[in-house]
Amino acid sequence: xxxxxxxxxxxxxxxxxxxxxxxxxxxxxxxxxxxxxxxxxxxxxxxxxxxxxxxxxxxxxxxxxxxxxxxxxxxxxxxxxxxxxxxxxxxxxxxxxxxxxxxxxxxxxxxxxxxxxxxxxxxxxxxxxxxxxxxxxxxxxxxxxxxxxxxxxxxxxxxxxxxxxxxxxxxxxxxxxxxxxxxxxxxxxxxxxxxxxxxxxxxxxxxxxxxxxxxxxxxxxxxxxxxxxxxxxxxxxxxxxxxxxxxxxxxxxxxxxxxxxxxxxxxxxxxxxxxxxxxxxxxxxxxxxxxxxxxxxxxxxxxxxxxxxxxxxxxxxxxxxxxxxxxxxxxxxxxxxxxxxxxxxxxxxxxxxxxxxxxxxxxxxxxxxxxxxxxxxxxxxxxxxxxxxxxxxxxxxxxxxxxxxxxxxxxxxxxxxxxxxxxxxxxx
Ligand code: NAP
Ligand code: HSE
Numbered sequence: 351x352x353x354x355x356x357x358x359x360x361x362x363x364x365x366x367x368x369x370x371x372x373x374x375x376x377x378x379x380x381x382x383x384x385x386x387x388x389x390x391x392x393x394x395x396x397x398x399x400x401x402x403x404x405x406x407x408x409x410x411x412x413x414x415x416x417x418x419x420x421x422x423x424x425x426x427x428x429x430x431x432x433x434x435x436x437x438x439x440x441x442x443x444x445x446x447x448x449x450x451x452x453x454x455x456x457x458x459x460x461x462x463x464x465x466x467x468x469x470x471x472x473x474x475x476x477x478x479x480x481x482x483x484x485x486x487x488x489x490x491x492x493x494x495x496x497x498x499x500x501x502x503x504x505x506x507x508x509x510x511x512x513x514x515x516x517x518x519x520x521x522x523x524x525x526x527x528x529x530x531x532x533x534x535x536x537x538x539x540x541x542x543x544x545x546x547x548x549x550x551x552x553x554x555x556x557x558x559x560x561x562x563x564x565x566x567x568x569x570x571x572x573x574x575x576x577x578x579x580x581x582x583x584x585x586x587x588x589x590x591x592x593x594x595x596x597x598x599x600x601x602x603x604x605x606x607x608x609x610x611x612x613x614x615x616x617x618x619x620x621x622x623x624x625x626x627x628x629x630x631x632x633x634x635x636x637x638x639x640x641x642x643x644x645x646x647x648x649x650x651x652x653x654x655x656x657x658x659x660x661x662x663x664x665x666x667x668x669x670x671x672x673x674x675x676x677x678x679x680x681x682x683x684x685x686x687x688x689x690x691x692x693x694x695x696x697x698x699x700x701x702x703x704x705x706x707x708x709x710x711x712x713x714x715x716x717x718x719x720x721x722x723x724x725x726x727x728x729x730x731x732x733x734x735x736x737x738x739x740x741x742x743x744x745x746x747x748x749x750x751x752x753x754x755x756x757x758x759x760x761x762x763x764x765x766x767x768x769x770x771x772x773x774x775x776x777x778x
Contacts (some may be wrong), residue, residue, distance in 0.1 A: 352385035353669045356418035356449075357430035358392045358440055360402060360411075362538035363454055363481070366658025367428070367665075368407075378662070382669035390418050392431075415440050419447050426668055428661065429453040432542055438462055445469045445477070450677065452664040454481035454657060457546070460555035460571050461563075467680065474678040476671065478664035483556045484509060484633040486656025487649040488663070493563040493637075494682045500641035502564040504604040506776070509556045509614070509650030511631040512540045512547035513599045514581045517588030518629045521587055521597075539631055549578035550599060550614040557601040557612040562602060564637070566684035567610045573690060575613040582616050586703060586771055589743050590618050593729060595775070596626040599767075602774070604696075611696045611751075613687035618701050618745075618775040625776075693751040699728065699775035700746045700754060704761065705768045708740040712767075718740060723757045725749045728777075745775055 357364050371386060379385055391409045393399050399411040418424055419440075427444040429451065431437050437458050450521050451470065453459065459466070459482050470477035480490050484507070493502070508514050515536040515537075516530035525533075530732045531548070534540045539547075546552040554576040561569045578601050590597045600617035603610065603740060619626040624646050628634040633651025638644055650656040671677035706712040713732065720727065749757075754772070761769040 352387040353382065353426065353672060354387050354389035354421075354424045355426045355665060356386055356390045356392070356421065356424040356429055358415065358418070358427060358429045358437070360391050360393055360407070360409075361430065362400050362654050363657045363661060364391075364428070364430040365391075365407075365489055366654040367662055369655065370658060370662045378666055382666045384669055386665060389424055390421065391767070392418055397690060405549065409505075415443070415558060420448070421441050423750070424449060425672065426450045426452065426665055427691055428665060429455060430661070431455075432457070434458055434461065438466070442469065445473055445475055448473060448475065450476040450668045450672075451478075452661055452668065453479045453590075454661055455479070456482040456552065456555040456559060460558035463559070464568060471680060476668045476677050476679075476681070478667060478681050479559075480661035480664050481657045483559050484635055484647075484649070485511060485651045485653065485708040486659055487633055487635060487647050487651065488660065488680070489635045489647050489648055490559070490563050492647060493560070494684065495497075497637070497639065498684075499643070501690075502605075502637055502638040502639045504602070504638040505560050505564050505635060506625060506638075507553075507556070507601045507635040508598055508625055508628045508633050509553040509601045509651065510547050510550075510599055511633055511650065512544065513550075514628065514651070515539060515631045516548070517579055517582075517598065524666035525703075534631075534633060537631070538654050548580055550576035551665070553599060553601045553614040554612075557603055557614055560601070560635070561603050561612050563684065565605055566611050567688040569603075569610055569612050569683075569688060569690070573593045573612070575615070579616060581771060583771065585741070586616075586701075586773070589703070589731065590701075593618075593731070593743075594621050594747065595619060596621055597773070598625060598628070600625065600776075604691075606691040606695035608695045609691040611691040616773045618773055622778060623776060693755070696751045697746075699746045699777040701771070701773045701775050702744045702746070702761075703770040703772075704742045704744070705735050705739050705770060706742055707766050708734065708738050712740065713742065716744070720744070720746070720757060723753050723760070725753055743771075748777070
């Protein structure tokens with residue numbers, strides 16, 4: 351006998367599972383206490399089926415999902431198609447048919463996870479999705495199990511492999527944006543719509559899931575402010591380097607006195623911060639907590655084998671629980687009432703890049719504007735932008751998001767100044 355699996359989709363991640371089952375079969379079988387067998391694989395159409403067979407994949411490819419959902423021998427369904435629909439419908443039907451589910455679909459879990467988790471619970475079924483956050487890093491199970499005695503206060507993370515890979519190639523090796531994106535796509539890192547990667551949407555989905563595992567609170571995707579790497583200019587990168595920082599797309603989830611806040615934004619990281627040296631496709635999740643203090647979990651955030659390893663671990667975990675007759679425990683049991691932080695409680699240092707007329711008195715004007723909002727400067731740098739324009743860079747002391755909104759509005763309303771960019775700066 352063996353535990354039979356139905357795969358939905360056979361793209362980058364799904365096609366990495368056979369490698370692990372072949373190369374690590376004995377260990378997997380011992381851990382699962384049973385053999386694992388890919389019984390059926392859903393593909394879109396006959397042409398895809400023929401293409402895969404011709405490429406040497408000897409699976410039972412089907413083009414109708416019901417061939418999997420109505421097969422009583424299949425106990426575990428693994429959804430690796432991505433996007434919301436039809437993945438949501440197929441997972442719902444799989445759970446309704448009494449099948450355990452594994453997925454790596456952060457888009458779906460961040461936006462409709464609540465109802466799918468509730469359905470799995472109601473049916474006494476497992477619904478695991480370790481690969482949905484940070485690909486190959488086993489961060490969700492670590493938060494759910496190993497950090498159960500600890501209280502997490504902040505999670506900072508480089509959570510998108512594609513954008514980190516692109517930033518590394520563009521900044522360190524001088525690649526163009528288009529060349530870096532094309533290579534990330536070729537390597538299987540990018541989402542089917544790479545807008546999600548470069549605009550911070552994919553990382554925001556991951557922040558939603560991390561808020562549940564780290565803080566027991568379900569923040570909605572719409573409540574996660576997100577900004578991507580496309581707004582970062584070569585001037586921002588150069589100034590960051592000059593002032594001793596590295597710019598990375600960082601997810602920041604923290605609990606303040608009034609509640610939780612989550613956002614994704616390009617962030618100035620001091621060069622000696624552990625996240626500053628996370629390069630290429632690597633991701634890292636930096637956890638601040640009252641017990642351990644600071645800990646960082648590092649590894650490949652995207653790619654076939656790392657992601658398939660996380661997916662396969664979920665499958666093995668379910669198979670083991672089936673063998674032990676203990677299946678049905680929720681992936682994450684930490685749940686509290688969700689409270690959102692007041693903007694006045696969410697504080698950071700900020701970087702402002704502003705062009706002003708290149709005349710005397712401009713720095714004084716800026717100082718008066720910021721002072722009126724009770725914001726003080728930590729560092730100021732003035733550069734020549736053109737014949738009659740100066741570029742002023744300000745790094746502030748800690749200020750709140752309320753102050754940020756006020757000063758941004760004021761700066762935007764001044765006709766002879768242009769607010770070029772504002773990014774968060776990680777500081778004390
Ligand atoms: P992918 O390479 O695009 O593979 C998805 C496959 O599913 C494609 O072959 C697609 O076919 C197929 N598919 C889509 N709709 C289908 C349907 N209705 N019926 C049958 N097949 C269907 O994507 P991936 O990179 O493997 O990602 C899969 C999932 O893992 C996504 O949720 C992604 O966010 C997540 N993930 C990926 C990574 C990574 O590094 N790639 C890391 C972590 C998580 P077409 O190409 O013809 O549409
Ligand atoms: N496209 C995602 C990334 C895949 O680049 O991080 C992993 O979730």
